[in-house]
Amino acid sequence: MSDVVLKLQNMGRSFKQAGEDLLILKDVNLEVKSGEIVALLGQSGSGKSTLLQIAGLLEPPSVGTVTINGTDCTKSSDKRRTEMRRNEIGFVYQFHHLLPEFSALENVMMPNLISGIAKAKSKQKATELLTIMGLEHRLTHRPAKLSGGEQQRVAIARAMANNPSVLLADEPTGNLDEDTAEIVFQNFVDLVRKQNVAALVATHNTELASRMDRIVHVRDHHLIEV
Numbered sequence: 001m002s003d004v005v006l007k008l009q010n011m012g013r014s015f016k017q018a019g020e021d022l023l024i025l026k027d028v029n030l031e032v033k034s035g036e037i038v039a040l041l042g043q044s045g046s047g048k049s050t051l052l053q054i055a056g057l058l059e060p061p062s063v064g065t066v067t068i069n070g071t072d073c074t075k076s077s078d079k080r081r082t083e084m085r086r087n088e089i090g091f092v093y094q095f096h097h098l099l100p101e102f103s104a105l106e107n108v109m110m111p112n113l114i115s116g117i118a119k120a121k122s123k124q125k126a127t128e129l130l131t132i133m134g135l136e137h138r139l140t141h142r143p144a145k146l147s148g149g150e151q152q153r154v155a156i157a158r159a160m161a162n163n164p165s166v167l168l169a170d171e172p173t174g175n176l177d178e179d180t181a182e183i184v185f186q187n188f189v190d191l192v193r194k195q196n197v198a199a200l201v202a203t204h205n206t207e208l209a210s211r212m213d214r215i216v217h218v219r220d221h222h223l224i225e226v
Helices: 048-055 078-088 104-114 119-132 148-159 178-195
Strands: 004-017 020-033 037-041 063-068 089-092 166-170 198-202 214-219 222-225
Touching: 004 048, 004 198, 020 048, 020 198, 037 048, 048 166, 048 198, 078 089, 089 148, 104 119, 104 148, 119 148, 119 178, 148 166, 148 178
Parallel strands: 020 222, 037 198, 037 214, 089 166, 166 198
Antiparallel strands: 004 020, 004 063, 214 222
C-alpha cells in the first residue's frame, strides 16, 4: 500500500445561506493508498457526505485541491472530471439503486456496456465480480428476488465494474441488519483487496470501522485521524 491514489489537500467547503457563509469543512487533508480502506466517521450533519461528494468530483471544493492518481481534478475541465468519475471512481450508497428490470448480472454489466466494452467481455467481468461477492448462484435473479444484503453486494460489484482506482462508500451497510452487514462488509473487504482499490467508507458502525486500516473523524469542520 505505497501508492497514494486519492489526495485531499487544504480542502474546504462552505455554502451561502441567507447571505452568510455556512462552513462545512475546513483545512481537510487526507491521503488514501491503493488497497487501503479508510473509515470516515462523524455525527449526522458533520460533513461526511459532503466530503465524499467532493472526493468523488460530484461537487467542487471552495478551496484546496482534490488529486486522483496525480491529476489535480480541481483544475480539470468539466469533461475531464466526468471522464474521471466514469473511469476512476466507483460509488456505493446506503440504498442499492439497482435497475429492477435487469438481472444481477445485467446490472453489473451496465457500466461496461455504457463505456462501449463488448458484451462478452462485460459479462465475463460482471460474473467475476459477482463471484467474488458470493453471488455466483444469483446471476440471473432480478433485484426483487434478492435479499437486501444480496442487492447491496450487487451494487458494490457494479461500482467496481469499470476497474476504478477509488471506491467511495456512503453507509454501505447502514440499511442492513447486523448479521447481513457482516457478510456484506467482508465481501466488500475481499473485493477491495483483490482489486487493489483505494476505499473511503463513511459509516456510523464503529465496530466495522475498527476493522478497517485507518479511522478519520469529521469533527468541528476538520478531519482528525485517530
